[in-house]
Amino acid sequence: MKVRALNFLVCPSCQSTLKLTTDEQDGSEVLTGTLRCLECDATYPVVRGIPRFVDADSYASSFGRQWTWFRKVQLDSMNGTCESERALLATTGWQESDYAGALVLDAGVGAGRFAECVARKDAEVFGVDISSAIDAAYLNIGRLPNVHLAQADIFALPFRERTFDLAYSIGVLHHTPDPRAAFDRLAANVKVGGGLAVYLYDRYGFAHRFPDLARKITTRLPLRVMGVISALSIPLYYVYRLPVIGKLLNLLFPISMLPDWRWRWLDTFDWYTPRYQWKFLYPEVFRWFRENRFKEVEIFDGPIRMRGVKAA
Ligand SMILES: [Zn+2]
Secondary structure, eight states: BBBBGGGGBBBBTTOOEEEEEEEEEETTTEEEEEEEOOOTOOOOEEEEEEEHHHHHHHGGGGHHHHHHTTTTTTOOHHHSOOOOHHHHHHHHHHHHHHHOOOOEEEEEETTTHHHHHHHHHSSEEEEEEETTTTHHHHHHHHHSSEEEEEEGGGGGSSOOOOEEEEEEEOOGGGGOOOOHHHHHHHHEEEEEEEEEEOOOOOOOTTTTHHHHHHHHHHSSSHHHHHHHHHHHHHHHHHHSSSHHHHHHHHSOOOOOOOSHHHHHHHHHHHHHOOOOOOOOHHHHHHHHHTTTEEEEEEEEETTTTTEEEEEO
């Protein structure tokens, strides 16, 4: 972590100032140390360069494993595509001028694919994740000068309310035990006049029904076993591309159909392993924005992608 992160971090339980004791440093990076709350005396360790406000993966252990195994797959800088940049724009609609000088929150940073895009802009980004994916993010982007990371729970974020100019959560809130409450916490951290954008799974149509049934089993299997089962998507892709049988198989037991085999494997694992996977309709999420006093709420293609601006 950078000492500068203390400008934004506070004790998640009482919102008071934290004092840093450094045990090990590498240049401007604090690798090991302790954060102590000046008010309630709670302590939070800094381990492998990351302040830790939770001590376990909790309900998100599949993501810890996922982003350890597939750390580089979705990063634009590593795969030579602009896929993450495209998905970030598709969800937020924010232009370069929106990012200028902004403090940005990435809630559920994973391995850092979107935070890496933001770091290329004239902005400072803070990525949080409850799972050990945060270590993958640190290896990928943790040393960039305008990136901060913390392992923290979205329901107990280590920030004061109204800290961020922009906040986004892409494909994350539906994996928490209570997405609406998670949204409210996130919304509270946005400044008045600031922007919030989310991407959530939708439950339009019926394509999700069969895989939802399969998930009743797959979410109970050991992650290593699911790692192997998901790998079947690599060769099965060619069977699933056949005209009739492929369509039928994809209805009953869908796999990712992405052409990149690693991404396909990761995506299939990502669908069948998370403990929680809620799905929503646009009107529901629209109400979340409205009830948190957001205005100019916009709806984008590829449900569910929405953004809003926080009113006074
Ligand atoms: Zn405290």
